[in-house]
Amino acid sequence: MAWRGAILSGTGGKRWTVFLQQRGFRKAPKKTEAKKVEVEEADIDGAVRKKAIAPPVECPAPPVPSVSFGRLVKPLVFTVGFTGCSFGAAAIWQYESLKSRVQTYFDEVRADWMEKLRPQKQGDFRKQVNQWWSSLSEGQRTVTGIIAANALVFCCWRIPSLQRSMVKYFTSNPASRTLCSPMILSTFSHYSFFHMAANMYVLWSFSSSIVSLLGREQFMAVYMSAGAISTFVSYVSKTATGRLGPSLGASGAIMAVLAAVCTKMPEAKLAIIFLPMFTFTAGSALKAIVAMDAAGLILGWRFFDHAAHLGGALFGIWYVLQGHELIWKNREPLVKIWHNLRTRGPGGGTGSL
Numbered sequence: 001m002a003w004r005g006a007i008l009s010g011t012g013g014k015r016w017t018v019f020l021q022q023r024g025f026r027k028a029p030k031k032t033e034a035k036k037v038e039v040e041e042a043d044i045d046g047a048v049r050k051k052a053i054a055p056p057v058e059c060p061a062p063p064v065p066s067v068s069f070g071r072l073v074k075p076l077v078f079t080v081g082f083t084g085c086s087f088g089a090a091a092i093w094q095y096e097s098l099k100s101r102v103q104t105y106f107d108e109v110r111a112d113w114m115e116k117l118r119p120q121k122q123g124d125f126r127k128q129v130n131q132w133w134s135s136l137s138e139g140q141r142t143v144t145g146i147i148a149a150n151a152l153v154f155c156c157w158r159i160p161s162l163q164r165s166m167v168k169y170f171t172s173n174p175a176s177r178t179l180c181s182p183m184i185l186s187t188f189s190h191y192s193f194f195h196m197a198a199n200m201y202v203l204w205s206f207s208s209s210i211v212s213l214l215g216r217e218q219f220m221a222v223y224m225s226a227g228a229i230s231t232f233v234s235y236v237s238k239t240a241t242g243r244l245g246p247s248l249g250a251s252g253a254i255m256a257v258l259a260a261v262c263t264k265m266p267e268a269k270l271a272i273i274f275l276p277m278f279t280f281t282a283g284s285a286l287k288a289i290v291a292m293d294a295a296g297l298i299l300g301w302r303f304f305d306h307a308a309h310l311g312g313a314l315f316g317i318w319y320v321l322q323g324h325e326l327i328w329k330n331r332e333p334l335v336k337i338w339h340n341l342r343t344r345g346p347g348g349g350t351g352s353l
Contacts, residue, residue, distance in 0.1 A: 071174065072235055078180040079232045083225040090221035091331040092338050097217065139211030140204065142219060147200050149188045150250065157191050171246035174235040187227030189248040199250045201273070202258065209261045209268075218328055219257075222319055226256030226312045233311025237297065247305045252312035255289075259316030262286035289313065 133141065153170060156162050170189035172182040190196035211219050230252025238244050262268075266283030290313055296306035319327075 069236075069239055071179070072232075072239060075174075075179050075183060075232055075235055078183065079228045082184070082228050086221040086224045087218075087327050087331070088334055090217040091328075091334055093220075094215065094217040095335050095338060137208040137211070138216060139207035139209070139219075142211055142216040143203050143207040146188075146203065146223070146250075150190060150196055150200060153185075153189050154191075154193065154196050157189075167246065171248045172231045172234065173244065173246040174238050175244045176246070179235075183228045183231040184224070186231060186248045187224075187250050187253050190250070191248065195249060199254055203250070203254050206254075206257050206261050209265070210257050213261070213264055214324075218324075222256060222260065222316070223253050226315050227253040229315045230255070230308040230312035234305050234308040237307030241300070243300070243302065247308065249305075251305070252308040255309050255312035256316035256319070258289075259286055259313040260320045263317050263320045286313070286317075 136144075156170075157166055166189070168176070168178055169182055170185045172186040176182065190199065210222075214222060227250070231247075234247060234252070262282035262285060266281060266286075268282040269279045270282055270285050271277075271279045290310065293304075293306040293309040293313070295301075296304065297310060315323075
């Protein structure tokens with residue numbers, strides 16, 4: 001049995017919903033004559049007698065699948081735990097980066113000195129790649145890995161033998177048996193090339209601003225956490241409304257990035273790629289996006305996963321206003337523990353920050 005995904009089209013930066021249907025040839029149903037069925041029925045005296053009943057004319061409708069809120073306890077615990085691990089890993093990553101920065105500086109100085117002594121080759125491909133990489137901003141270099149991961153998953157969707165696994169692990173659905181891992185994997189999953197290209201373009205456009213505000217380590221923690229949080233909000237919305245179905249896309253995480261930048265710099269000027277002559281402020285754009293997704297959620301629009309959009313946007317706004325103070329600025333105890341583990345000598349001594 002093969003699977004076919006019908007993808008709804010839409011604009012960039014939106015989380016799309018995938019509706020899956022089975023594809024195959026079916027034989028025409030044979031006409032069957034109504035037959036009487038004999039069932040055994042026991043009377044009061046214990047004697048068994050046979051009674052003929054006629055089959056019902058109409059078959060009962062198949063039950064509508066429903067999901068209880070009890071199934072969301074595990075995704076909730078996973079979301080909280082994954083968010084905490086993301087920020088903890090980001091804090092350790094930043095510590096290691098600062099520690100190796102001096103050594104990296106001297107390595108780069110030595111490499112530049114050796115490069116001057118070595119004769120240059122015309123058309124050196126490696127040199128051209130290094131020059132291109134150096135011309136990128138830190139934010140653009142950071143999101144390059146995210147874009148590469150999305151491109152890899154997009155190619156995996158094109159392999160027929162992987163279709164069932166892709167549906168199971170790379171689409172998020174509260175009715176699925178696998179609930180937790182798709183909350184992260186679906187953030188890197190796109191079935192349509194236009195969908196992926198639009199999302200990655202928005203991420204690339206805001207990468208320099210968000211990394212300048214948060215740093216690459218904190219940005220990665222926010223991005224990964226937003227993916228899990230926006231998917232959990234989508235789970236809650238689908239469970240409450242009964243509109244179950246798989247979703248995929250990076251829109252929830254990208255909405256957190258967009259909302260964080262627009263909240264921090266509300267007076268920044270933005271423009272639509274196809275209409276560069278029309279400009280508007282980042283604050284106005286954020287209000288319009290949140291209002292549209294809120295209306296879509298209330299009115300039951302199913303063109304986008306509006307709950308995931310709202311979840312990501314609200315998380316981005318909250319993190320810039322309060323989350324940074326509550327989470328990132330309180331990472332010092334964890335960094336001290338890691339520092340003591342890293343600098344512990346053979347005699348059991350500890351270093352100091």
